[in-house]
Amino acid sequence: MSTQEKPEEFSNRWGIILAALGMAIGAGNLWRFPRIAGEYGGTFIILWMFFLVVWSIPLLMAELAIGKYYKKGTIGALGRLGGKRFNWMGVFVTLVTMGIAFYYSVVTGWSFRYFLLNTQNLIDYVFGSGTMNANFADPNVNYMDNFWAQLSNSSWQAVLCYMFTIAIAIWVLGKGIKQGLEKVNKILIPTLFILLMIVAAFAIQLPGGIEGLEYLFTINVELFKDPNVWIQAITDSAWSTGAGWGLMITIGSFSRKKEDVTLNTFLGAFGNNSAALLAAMAILPAVFAMSATSGDAIDFLHGGNTALVFTVLPQLFSQMTGGPFLSWIFFGAFAMAAFSSILPMMQLIIKNLTDYSISKKRAALITGAACFVIGFPSAWSLAIFENQDWVWGVGLLVSGIFISFLIMRYGPAKFKRDFIDDNSDFKVSAKYFSAMIYFIFFAGLFLVYWWMDQGYSEYPWFDADGNWNVFDTFSNASIVTQWAIALIVAIVFNGWFYKKFVKK
């Protein structure tokens, strides 16, 4: 512990916007959104845009403003807002996002491995015999299924890949905000948009590609009556934009005092949704064009996130002329999206550690070591990875509830005036902001109940023998137990966290 370092700031608004885009555009934009959008079509997209304005933007705006105002990480900033009595809420928000960072480094590691695999395939396709691509395409060889099964379970390759991810992330973040995060995002985000546009342009002009657009954009008015579509839309907006994760607080803490919170938030949020829609316009036409029938395409989309990206898409790409090139571009975009998202997650941990007066470089190393140790089980076992994704994914909704509660306690209209409006080129109305904060609080409570009530586990609370079903991947018992541990840590050490991170 030591060294009082000069506070770091982004160079300008574009540094913040690119960081916000990098944070929000992640694996979910490429493997979750296209699947859900393909299932419910234009109806879902309209509702998803509606909830961008109703759920995500008010929360993101509040987070960016809190970070900018207090210039502290999530524990310090939310602790200042809530006071000692509610400081534990900020600690919980931090622990939830840390839980995500630990397993997300594994996703990023997988994305790098697939990019490498597709690079090998492209080289073999262009300069070699093309055997590798033939194996990808041959359903009898089952190459992609086997590759994924090996990588996702007890694989040292997966461990090496996520170690590589952590090492690169530490190297970038150790350089600081301007020289590290800002510089990398200047390359990653525009390149990511360009790569997605290339894949979309190729996929749409393929025979059958238009059918994918048909599924994506057709508005079925009847679906507006289906509550499931509304819930999928609000949840995807919450998960995709990163609202309630505390990541915007971290980004805001590096924001200059004169930055415009409102405009930067709107631009970042709409940019995230544009990237997601672009990804859907690339993936759905590609899946429809390359599948034998529409029924096959729909089955592929129902196969789940990892199955779609890691087994279906590479196999489909390999069956078309020039497919290895398109696949290489797609996995390049996927790796960039995942990497641009792990950076702010790790930065959130680093910022909290530097608030505790640990030097930037040391904080980066500690963060990397924590990600390596705690992320290891997720890299080793797909079941543990899925459990962590589920537990902390739903936990994010609780984080959103906590942040909206702290703003409700402060007074939403007063909060907007004191925290958001300063230096804003355009302002949202106080009535809109206040109403949305109350909505987020109550809708959040309902969403947590709804997701836990979905029955993804056969025994949500107790197993067949009547034991607490904590080791089941998708059980409510597992969720509640892990949240309880986080809450106990936050509440028992509330005074210590307040003294070390807030008052300091």
Next chain:
Amino acid sequence: MSQAAIIGMVICLTITFGGFLTFLVIALKSDKKKSDAGLEE
């Protein structure tokens, strides 16, 4: 492509990309205004 899908595409793209481009233009204009006024570093 069916007429319903075309209408849906126009609506969805207008809201999403249209929104993004609108805010992008506002931000660029704001930066230019500040730059002209000598406020930007």
